Amino acid sequence: xxxxxxxxxxxxxxxxxxxxxxxxxxxxxxxxxxxxxxxxxxxxxxxxxxxx
Numbered sequence: 001x002x003x004x005x006x007x008x009x010x011x012x013x014x015x016x017x018x019x020x021x022x023x024x025x026x027x028x029x030x031x032x033x034x035x036x037x038x039x040x041x042x043x044x045x046x047x048x049x050x051x052x
Contacts (some may be wrong), residue, residue: 009013
């Protein structure tokens with residue numbers, strides 16, 4: 001017994017948008033976790049150079 005399912009273009013587009021949103025949010029969160037410590041260190045060294 002076979003069951004044939006049809007996923008319309010609206011459902012396919014919604015699924016694609018949801019998966020793409022999850023992937024982009026994971027990449028952005030990883031970027032934020034890695035970027036802000038480097039930014040803080042950069043400002044610290046830059047401030048130190050201006051004092052000298």
